[in-house]
Amino acid sequence: MRxxxxxxxxxxxxxxxxLYKGLSIDPTAxxxxxxxxxxxxxxxxxxxxxxxxxxxxxxxxPALVNVWATWCYSCRVEHPYLLxxxxxxxxxxxxxxxxxxxxxxxxxxxLGDPYRLNIVDEEGVVGLDLGVYGAPETYVIDEAGxxxxxxxxxxxxxxxxxxxxxxxxxxxxxxxxxxxxxxx
Amino acid sequence: xxxxxxxxxxxxxxxxxxxxxGVIETYRFSSPELEARYHSLSQELRCPKCxxxxxxDSNAPIARDLRVVLYExxxxxxxxxxxxxxxxxxxxxxxxxxxxxxxxxxxxWVSPALLLLLGALGxxxxxxxxxxxxxxxxxxxxREKLERLMAQTSGEADP
Numbered sequence: 001m002r003x004x005x006x007x008x009x010x011x012x013x014x015x016x017x018x019l020y021k022g023l024s025i026d027p028t029a030x031x032x033x034x035x036x037x038x039x040x041x042x043x044x045x046x047x048x049x050x051x052x053x054x055x056x057x058x059x060x061x062p063a064l065v066n067v068w069a070t071w072c073y074s075c076r077v078e079h080p081y082l083l084x085x086x087x088x089x090x091x092x093x094x095x096x097x098x099x100x101x102x103x104x105x106x107x108x109x110x111l112g113d114p115y116r117l118n119i120v121d122e123e124g125v126v127g128l129d130l131g132v133y134g135a136p137e138t139y140v141i142d143e144a145g146x147x148x149x150x151x152x153x154x155x156x157x158x159x160x161x162x163x164x165x166x167x168x169x170x171x172x173x174x175x176x177x178x179x180x181x182x183x184x
Numbered sequence: 185x186x187x188x189x190x191x192x193x194x195x196x197x198x199x200x201x202x203x204x205x206g207v208i209e210t211y212r213f214s215s216p217e218l219e220a221r222y223h224s225l226s227q228e229l230r231c232p233k234c235x236x237x238x239x240x241d242s243n244a245p246i247a248r249d250l251r252v253v254l255y256e257x258x259x260x261x262x263x264x265x266x267x268x269x270x271x272x273x274x275x276x277x278x279x280x281x282x283x284x285x286x287x288x289x290x291x292x293w294v295s296p297a298l299l300l301l302l303g304a305l306g307x308x309x310x311x312x313x314x315x316x317x318x319x320x321x322x323x324x325x326x327r328e329k330l331e332r333l334m335a336q337t338s339g340e341a342d343p
Contacts, residue, residue: 004313030232033276098245124249131274133232133246 032150033131039065039145040129047096047104047118057117058141062148062167063091065139066115066155067127069099070107072135078154079111085160086114090168094118097127097135140167209248211255218258225254225267228282232275 034040039055046053058065066082068075086092094115096104101120108115121127130139130147140149149163213219226240233244239251250271257267268280277283285293322330 027235030278031276033272033274124245128249128253128274131232131276133275 030133030152032147034147035150037147039139039141039147040126042119042126042129044126045101045120047094047101047120048108048113053117053119055145058093059145061091061141061143061145063093063116063141064164065093065095065141067095067097067130067132067135067137067139069097069135070103071099074154075136076111078136078156079114081156081160082114083112091116095121095126095130095132097121097132098124138164140164142167209251213255214259221264222254222258225258225264226251228280229254229268229271230279230281232279238281 039058041055043052043054045051064085068079082092092114094117096118098121101122104118104120108118119126124132134152136154138151138155139147142148148167151159151163155164211219211222213222223240227238229239229250231237231239231242231244231247231250233246234242237244237247239247239254253270254267257270262270271279277286277289283289283292
């Protein structure tokens with residue numbers, strides 16, 4: 001009899017616990033289906049040179065593949081940090097996703113070019129093979145060209161320190177204090 | 185004469201369905217069977233960007249891309265399973281509104297049965313509890329005492 005009296009409280013506690021856990025889960029975070037797989041094969045143009053480019057150009061890793069476009073506001077936000085990473089020697093390849101190549105080249109001239117090479121993906125076919133659903137997204141490929149990490153959204157120092165640093169030798173990584181410290 | 189002709193032309197113009205010139209995605213399917221499969225698959229595939237819509241309802245660019253892929257693969261003769269596998273390989277089990285049973289989705293699949301079972305158990309417990317709490321029948325001695333008390337109180341109430 002006494003146990004039954006506490007049943008609603010128990011049910012409430014269970015539900016509250018479940019909902020509380022739900023608060024800390026990011027509903028927009030998608031599982032990356034391509035983790036552990038090689039970068040999908042492609043043959044596309046390079047943005048600046050116009051030369052033909054295949055997935056072989058990304059090797060050897062580790063390297064970043066950054067999905068960006070001039071229509072993407074967040075890409076503008078993360079651009080200075082990409083420049084900083086490139087300065088420290090982190091290899092970054094761009095995937096210019098569903099963009100206008102003329103505008104994209106203008107962007108790189110005006111804001112600086114952190115990319116070793118840029119894959120032109122006007123139709124979004126490489127993006128589709130990769131499982132891209134927006135920009136910016138940043139992937140890490142390892143020495144063998146396998147996709148080992150995916151980050152959706154703006155890449156900054158705190159994200160880099162948390163999820164990316166281990167793939168790159170520490171001496172080539174910008175101090176996370178500079179930007180992460182400001183963000184608190 | 186010319187006025188009435190202009191009026192007639194205006195009347196004709198007003199009959200034109202302007203909305204028909206809106207941008208509507210149309211695919212030409214080689215068979216009605218393919219079209220039916222297109223509709224059922226586009227409703228079963230979830231838009232990766234706008235997560236509570238299927239790709240048939242969503243206006244997101246990625247949903248449009250996936251519809252194009254769906255159409256092309258259907259016309260190329262791919263089976264439903266091949267198309268779903270293609271999507272899952274890129275966007276994960278997430279893109280299916282009816283995901284396959286695996287470690288992550290097991291709870292999702294068994295929870296209706298589990299809840300039903302819990303509900304049945306709760307009901308059972310409830311009724312069992314009621315039966316136990318109903319008073320046991322009075323013994324002969326108790327009934328006698330009750331009648332005596334009743335007679336006593338009614339006597340007091342009626343002076």
